Amino acid sequence: MLIRVFIRKLAGLIAFLLLASVLIFLIVDVLPGDPAALMLGTDARPDTLQALRHQLGLDQPLVVQYASWIIGLLHFDFGTSMTYATPVLTLITERLPVSLPLAVMSLALTAMIAIPLGALSAHHHGLTLDRVIKNGLQLALALPNIWLALLLIMIFAVGLHWLPAGGFAGWKSGVIAFKSLLLPLLALAIPQAAILARTVRAEIRDKAQENFVLGARARGLSENDILWHHILPNAMLPVLSVMGLQFAFLIAGTVIIETVFSLPGLGRLIFQSITQRDLPVIKGVAMLLVGSVILVNQAVDLLAALIDPRLRRQSGAFL
Amino acid sequence: MTHALRKKIMGGSLMLIFLYGALAIAMPLMESAYQIRIDFRLMPISSTHWLGTDQFGRDTFAMVIGGCFASLSVAAMAVIIGAGIGIPLGLIASASDNILSRSILSLNDFIFAFPALVTAILIHNIFGSGIITAGLAISIFNIPVFARTLYGAARPLWTKDFIKAARLAGKNTISIAATHILPLVSSVALAQISMQMGLGILAEAGLSYVGLGVVPPMPSWGRMLNEAQTLIVIAPRLAIIPGLAIAASVFLFTWIGDKLSDYADPKRREGQDHDRA
Numbered sequence: 218m219l220i221r222v223f224i225r226k227l228a229g230l231i232a233f234l235l236l237a238s239v240l241i242f243l244i245v246d247v248l249p250g251d252p253a254a255l256m257l258g259t260d261a262r263p264d265t266l267q268a269l270r271h272q273l274g275l276d277q278p279l280v281v282q283y284a285s286w287i288i289g290l291l292h293f294d295f296g297t298s299m300t301y302a303t304p305v306l307t308l309i310t311e312r313l314p315v316s317l318p319l320a321v322m323s324l325a326l327t328a329m330i331a332i333p334l335g336a337l338s339a340h341h342h343g344l345t346l347d348r349v350i351k352n353g354l355q356l357a358l359a360l361p362n363i364w365l366a367l368l369l370i371m372i373f374a375v376g377l378h379w380l381p382a383g384g385f386a387g388w389k390s391g392v393i394a395f396k397s398l399l400l401p402l403l404a405l406a407i408p409q410a411a412i413l414a415r416t417v418r419a420e421i422r423d424k425a426q427e428n429f430v431l432g433a434r435a436r437g438l439s440e441n442d443i444l445w446h447h448i449l450p451n452a453m454l455p456v457l458s459v460m461g462l463q464f465a466f467l468i469a470g471t472v473i474i475e476t477v478f479s480l481p482g483l484g485r486l487i488f489q490s491i492t493q494r495d496l497p498v499i500k501g502v503a504m505l506l507v508g509s510v511i512l513v514n515q516a517v518d519l520l521a522a523l524i525d526p527r528l529r530r531q532s533g534a535f536l
Numbered sequence: 537m538t539h540a541l542r543k544k545i546m547g548g549s550l551m552l553i554f555l556y557g558a559l560a561i562a563m564p565l566m567e568s569a570y571q572i573r574i575d576f577r578l579m580p581i582s583s584t585h586w587l588g589t590d591q592f593g594r595d596t597f598a599m600v601i602g603g604c605f606a607s608l609s610v611a612a613m614a615v616i617i618g619a620g621i622g623i624p625l626g627l628i629a630s631a632s633d634n635i636l637s638r639s640i641l642s643l644n645d646f647i648f649a650f651p652a653l654v655t656a657i658l659i660h661n662i663f664g665s666g667i668i669t670a671g672l673a674i675s676i677f678n679i680p681v682f683a684r685t686l687y688g689a690a691r692p693l694w695t696k697d698f699i700k701a702a703r704l705a706g707k708n709t710i711s712i713a714a715t716h717i718l719p720l721v722s723s724v725a726l727a728q729i730s731m732q733m734g735l736g737i738l739a740e741a742g743l744s745y746v747g748l749g750v751v752p753p754m755p756s757w758g759r760m761l762n763e764a765q766t767l768i769v770i771a772p773r774l775a776i777i778p779g780l781a782i783a784a785s786v787f788l789f790t791w792i793g794d795k796l797s798d799y800a801d802p803k804r805r806e807g808q809d810h811d812r813a
Binding site for chain 1: 541553642645646648649650651652653654658659660661734742743745746747748758761766768769775776778779782783784786787791794
């Protein structure tokens with residue numbers, strides 16, 4: 218059974234990645250008309266246009282263009298940037314050491330804030346503490362992460378001078394590197410943690426009504442024991458799938474928050490390439506972002522099936 | 537909280553939403569107030585400029601009011617398209633367990649991999665920056681959100697006796713979905729609409745901040761945050777005010793969405809859940 222789930226998720230991964238690549242190719246290369254004219258602007262000379270078309274392979278049939286792009290991707294060849302004249306993959310890998318830790322650490326921080334807070338709130342449900350947490354979460358949920366970032370800069374960088382307001386000196390700088398990522402991490406994680414904590418709270422409240430909790434209580438286990446060892450593990454599965462969905466938000470959020478803090482990550486690369494109309498970079502980064510969301514979500518599904526055998530039976534979606 | 541009080545709060549918040557709508561419509565009237573007047577730059581809060589002016593001499597209060605239009609129209613467009621496509625898809629998928637419904641659910645999972653920002657980056661080449669790009673990008677992400685919520689709410693209903701009766705009476709799936717299922721899940725749909733309005737306002741602010749959303753001279757809260765950033769030391773109010781506007785409107789919509797979903801699911805109503813112990 219488990220191996221079948223694995224094969225299905227793998228097939229889903231491949232199918233979704235292929236579909237995403239076709240869509241990205243169509244939207245970026247085909248729908249706008251002539252990418253060469255788009256990149257060079259309206260007053261380009263016809264012979265330069267022709268030369269660029271040839272360089273980009275635009276004089277070939279669409280199927281050939283797509284095939285050469287996708288075969289390149291399979292060889293980790295994302296094409297060459299027009300503005301930097303360097304391979305897109307190099308540009309991406311230079312920026313990943315900022316963006317990847319930021320995305321992964323913000324997801325981890327989200328869970329680290331949300332799970333205890335949600336559990337605490339559910340444990341004290343109906344009491345003042347629960348109400349305070351619940352209303353706090355409702356407020357935090359509505360905070361735009363950009364604004365939160367600016368407020369954090371005002372307080373901790375401009376006001377208290379504890380942390381840098383932006384920039385990144387590279388991981389070699391050690392503690393300074395961590396310090397410059399701290400505010401971006403908080404700005405990303407706090408609103409998402411509010412969403413996740415609400416899920417944690419609701420799931421714990423839901424699972425607390427189940428018979429196994431009654432059974433544990435009848436056996437004389439302490440309420441703390443029941444919460445941490447019986448309810449929480451059972452409530453984690455839906456929490457996991459919400460986290461999978463949040464990863465997409467955090468990826469997008471990372472790109473935006475990086476520009477707020479002028480971090481040299483994928484955010485800066487992609488917004489530069491939008492203004493420069495550097496289509497190979499746009500395609501490459503979009504494929505990377507979408508691909509990583511697909512990968513994480515298929516992995517979460519697989520993990521869920523691994524934890525809960527009931528989820529191994531096929532139902533709902535194909536893949 | 538008593539039922540009557542809850543009703544009053546609901547009524548009050550609906551009125552606030554109408555107020556937002558009215559402010560959005562008032563945007564063109566304010567146009568003279570947010571024209572660039574360098575001689576009025578960075579004026580403090582006063583009786584003529586209620587919230588002061590920015591580095592271009594534009595009245596901040598007028599900009600905040602004007603920003604309602606961009607955020608509400610983008611969020612509303614995203615909800616209309618997202619719900620318009622997502623709700624029927626979710627209902628159709630919930631009706632049976634066949635190739636069609638599984639394809640819809642698989643497609644849902646797929647679209648979830650395209651956050652609004654990525655879609656906006658991709659379609660920016662076609663539509664440029666503006667309400668259309670931002671609205672479409674958020675709409676696309678809204679489709680699976682609505683489809684999944686409605687699927688979940690409608691799925692258990694199809695095995696009910698009155699649905700079987702409707703089938704025996706010769707009604708087809710689509711007409712059952714429209715006349716029997718939809719009314720029963722309408723409060724779930726309404727709650728999700730309110731929620732997505734709030735999240736749409738958030739997303740619009742993010743897109744406008746990075747320059748993929750509304751373009752000047754149309755005022756936008758996200759852009760205001762962007763323009764305020766360099767002045768964070770001399771004029772922090774320019775960053776605080778638009779953020780407050782975003783947070784307040786998002787809070788309004790998500791709070792109403794929450795209350796509506798409590799209403800839709802009696803189990804979740806606070807004070808009514810009792811432990812078995």
